Amino acid sequence: MILSIRDLYASVNDKPILKGLTLDVKPGEVHAIMGPNGSGKSTLGHVLSGRPGYEATSGSVNYLGKDLLTLDSEARARERLFQVFQCTVEIPGVSNMEFLKASLDAVHEHRGQAPMDAVSFMKKAREICKTVDLDQAFLKRGVNEGFSGGEKKRNEIMQMLLLEPKLAILDETDSGLDIDALQVVAKGVNSLRSPDRAFILVTHYQRLLDHIVPDYVHVLAGGRIVKSGDKSLALELEEKGYGWLEGEVA
């Protein structure tokens, strides 16, 4: 098991958002979490990445045999949990390259690996740039500085490809993307799919799932999963909306 969430309750600014969420993710699986606005989709990602202000009040989260909730954000990342953010910050004074190298070195160091030398790193970074269709000039620009929405998402996917996570959580990565950018995101995720990795796709719409086909689809409503199924559930949701599930919300 990569991730096992049991009866998780979480609050944001003392307001309960997650109310008894349970989810198991095994290696090789892709889970899609869908749901209406305000159902707690983004909160789940933030709780898992350890964002300050998002507090788990009860329940447990086991990640690769560790109690995830006791780990710092950086420790979670070094254990190769990766979140693709919906909104990213811009850091104009630090270049993407510096940021990526610092990140990769930290993860390598944690695994007891020597830091990658500058030349190999640049080579790898350039290759990944090509994969996500980003000009190499982006490496020299400030982190996310002046990036369009699509460029920010590609930059996130680029980081994901570089860090090779065990579990990646993509939070509304499809929102605001044109079809080209969506395909780049999908290509990035699909290229990483492997028997020892898993993905959680948090999304409002079905269209991302045309490109990244999930093994499971869950509907989050009122802070817990009210229905689970295979990819056909996403199509059903697309057709019927979420209203028919309201009865399932406790």
Next chain:
Amino acid sequence: MSPTLMQTNLPQQNPDWLQKINAGGQAVWRATQWPTRKTEHWKYTSLRTLEQGAYLNNSGILPAPEIQQALRGAFQIDKLDAYCLVFVNGRYSALLSQAQNLPDGVDLATFAEASPTQLSLLQKYLGSVVENDQHLFAALNSQQLQDGVFLRVGKNVTLDKPLQVVSVTTPQVEAFQAPQRLLVVLEPNAHATVIEQFVSDAQKQNGFIHSITELCLLGGARCEHYRLHLEDAETLHLGGVHASLGRNANLQSFHLALGSVLKRIDVVINHNGEGAHCQLNGVYLPRLNQHVDYHTCIEHRVPRCTTEEIFRGIIADSARAVFNGRIHIHPGAQKTVAQLSNKNLLTSDKAEVDTKPELEIYADDVQCSHGATVAQLDDAAMHYFRTRGISRQEAEAMLSFGFINELINVLPHPTLIDYLRPVLTQWFARDPALVRHLI
């Protein structure tokens, strides 16, 4: 007035024209009330260090040639091809200077070596921009003045290489004062880059620098100006940059100050001709018990001029920074556009900053904005870095550096970016591991 400080002697053996300037400075110096914490512009900056030390009793002396030679490393900027004039403890060092093959239409000379034609221009412009009666330490500088640098770039001429003016200090047996003076006159449509660099050798310093720079940009002239205060933490520095911008003149002025026991820089920009533009950026980085004070004042005297001013500081440990940014829009200066931003990052509970933007507007058709913030690092940015595996400490160092680097990265001269980045990373590098990704 502090009685001991009043008893300064005038320099001996100056030529007549300079003696007049010395006497004028002395008259203002003696007539001015010594600033105390009750004096508005000295409210947050104490002059006690200056009062306690016997800095004014001794002048700087040019050290022996081998000592001068050893100072070269303190100011060298890699890959910078510049006309370079160097002063050691306030004295001109011919040994360290080099300014050959100037283009036609350019005068570059020390005051002492100026030709008769250069002298007549020098006398015309020296002291024409700075107001001694408004700036006590400009009066002191005028009073103690013996030498300085004069640059004139003629009409439509571009100075082909930057002018680098260096003030480097090395300790003397007794505490001393060293005046620095620079006068730049850019005639209509002339263009020059001027780099002022204040540094010291690796020893514990006992010098007090008072420096005055006058930049006189006539119509359409352009100047990229740097004033880099990288002196040792024991150096005292009270100085100022005073600029006059003619019609459509363009000044880009960048300021940087590492902290020291007492550092106060006044920057005064006078928009005297319509359509002039000034970009004034600055960075200050005091730490430990250091003190940095920037007082800036932009005088919009005529219509249709623009100013963009950005100062940022990081204040660490028990250090203190003062920023006072005044924008004064005179009656009739319509269509002025002026923006001032001052952001401060405090990295310790004991650090302090006193920031005060001041807008004084006497025209009704203007666009003005100002803002000052004092904050800690952005939580969202910290979290973002940490979710990528970067430790809290390294994230702090990288984000702090980034906050300043935003102003460094946009400098028009890549050689200076390359020069300043290691200076900054070292400044943050108490633990070198935390800045290893920034070099």
